[in-house]
Amino acid sequence: MKRKILLTVAYDGSGYYGWQKQADKRFPTVQEAFEKALSAFFREDIVCIGASRTDRGVHAFGQRATIEVDTTVPTEKLPLALHSFLPENIVVVDAVDVDDEFHPRFHCACKTYEYKIYNAKFRNPVYRKYSEFNHKKLDILAMNDVAQVLVGKHDFKSFAASGFSSKTSVRTIFGISVEKSGEFATIRVTGDGFLYNMVRIISGTLIMVGEGKISKQQLEEILLSCDRTKAGKTAGAEGLTLVKIKYENY
């Protein structure tokens, strides 16, 4: 009998053209590599449904994906059992049985992303694929203060890449913070969902706040304008990590 299992997946996105499987096999994706490993392990063709279509170069500590499979392997044993079948840049960190009706995209309660900026005089080669470099001294307190403008239910059209396909551009941000630890500034944002490139555009805009180029009042105006051209640039994919996806029951 098929069981539906929800997997939590961590990956280093630097070697992939994003999560979503592509028709052209020249562009390796996380989903394709993941399904290949799952299919080898379960000895049947597995198709998984991911919660979030992370972009090329974006990382994840807490992507979530469901599979339906007929297996006798206890669910809690799956993370370790799958390990030797997966490439070293993908790790399953949790597995839980879910209801038949559960859908990882439609039932999502909230998502948390982190955007990392390596803020120092010179680049650090070790972190180049896992953070965006900025050599200007960023005003972290101002970034954190001004970012609070975005908290709440708003039309985030100013922070969506053109051509996004969602029905509405209204989203709710539950919380956002900017903190510095050593050379790293981290923007952490939790919301009920995000438009295409939304976290990266918010991050690019907050970096301009940190550089003293955008004030609190200006960010309020950008938000109200519903005009993408008013916001800052889209920060690089390498700094972004999908940290957590929460569901009501899982």
Add this chain to the structure above:
Amino acid sequence: MKRKILLTVAYDGSGYYGWQKQADKRFPTVQEAFEKALSAFFREDIVCIGASRTDRGVHAFGQRATIEVDTTVPTEKLPLALHSFLPENIVVVDAVDVDDEFHPRFHCACKTYEYKIYNAKFRNPVYRKYSEFNHKKLDILAMNDVAQVLVGKHDFKSFAASGFSSKTSVRTIFGISVEKSGEFATIRVTGDGFLYNMVRIISGTLIMVGEGKISKQQLEEILLSCDRTKAGKTAGAEGLTLVKIKYENY
């Protein structure tokens, strides 16, 4: 007129067979890639002398190397000027003029290494090349406490890989600490020099202390035994970073 310049170099060692140039070109080394970039920039064949022969897979934030070159470029402009000539996994972070007699290996006052352990239930693919994974809950306070046994001037033969070529195995450790931040445990050790694999063997041994397998008294006995077989295993190269090299005047 030739000037002698001391460069501070950061690199991601995961793509290299260590610092030291090798005769066999199939094994790319940091030194080779670095000299190639320097030679292209200065338009003459540059040979550099590195302070530390980091192993394959070991990283550096503060390797130091001297070059002798006839150039009109101001020394302080070199880090940025060299940037576009270097591969993205090597960065020059400082440059300073030094005396003709200065030698980066012989005049070294102290070196600091950090060893990073990703201590969590499951691996994190993003950090796999920059930390060693350990899923057991390490006792960080015990590691830090027991590590103090190593501070001072001792014969560190127990912590040297067989076949080391130094005249003496006596070294002085000025300080050692073990700290945890998030999922990362960091062993930080500063000394006047280190034997071959010494920091990795110390780290492997302290990890066993963290796992409750080696006590303070046992570490004292290991140190006094001058017997490599008594110490712990050599921790993986991926966790090691050469953080800083200090000279009396630079």
